[in-house]
Amino acid sequence: MEQELFLPVLSHFENGNFWTASGGRMRYQVLPDTEAEPPQLTVEVWEGPWCRRDSRVEEQTRFPMSEEGLQALRAFLLDWQEKIAARPERSLEECLRLRDARRAELAAQAEQP
Numbered sequence: 001m002e003q004e005l006f007l008p009v010l011s012h013f014e015n016g017n018f019w020t021a022s023g024g025r026m027r028y029q030v031l032p033d034t035e036a037e038p039p040q041l042t043v044e045v046w047e048g049p050w051c052r053r054d055s056r057v058e059e060q061t062r063f064p065m066s067e068e069g070l071q072a073l074r075a076f077l078l079d080w081q082e083k084i085a086a087r088p089e090r091s092l093e094e095c096l097r098l099r100d101a102r103r104a105e106l107a108a109q110a111e112q113p
Contacts, residue, residue: 004023005023005074005077005078005081006021007019007021007030007070007073007074007077010065010066010067010070013030013032013041013065013070014032014034014039014065016032016034017032018030018031018032020052022048023077023078023081024081024084024085025047025048025049025084025085025087025089026045026046026047026048026077026080026081026084026085027045027046027047027048027050027051027052027055028043028044028045028046028077028080029043029044029052030042030043030073031043031044032065033062033065034065038064038065038066039064039065040062040063040064040065041062041063041064041065041069041070041073042060042061042062043060043061043062043063043073043076043077044057044059044060045057045058045059045060045077045080046058047084047087049095050095050099050102053106054099054102054103055098055099055102056098056102058080059080061076063076
């Protein structure tokens with residue numbers, strides 16, 4: 001089954017814009033680093049349904065900010081989309097438990113000096 005995944009054109013990132021989206025249960029964020037030499041795209045992937053703050057990022061990696069890098073990024077995301085889609089779906093109770101555990105973890109980190 002061919003999966004669809006929308007990514008902006010390269011100039012979107014070259015102008016310093018980030019991108020956050022989803023593909024099925026996969027969520028992802030792409031952050032450009034135009035100051036790096038050479039410029040880079042950093043992508044973070046997690047399983048939904050929650051936003052990044054309420055989820056555990058499963059992988060973070062970097063790609064060159066180029067047409068080739070954008071194509072490699074697309075392949076990376078499609079692979080992750082397939083991996084996450086192959087997992088059993090979580091119940092609402094499980095999703096809420098994971099979200100609440102993540103929030104408690106972040107609160108505990110914020111309290112540390």
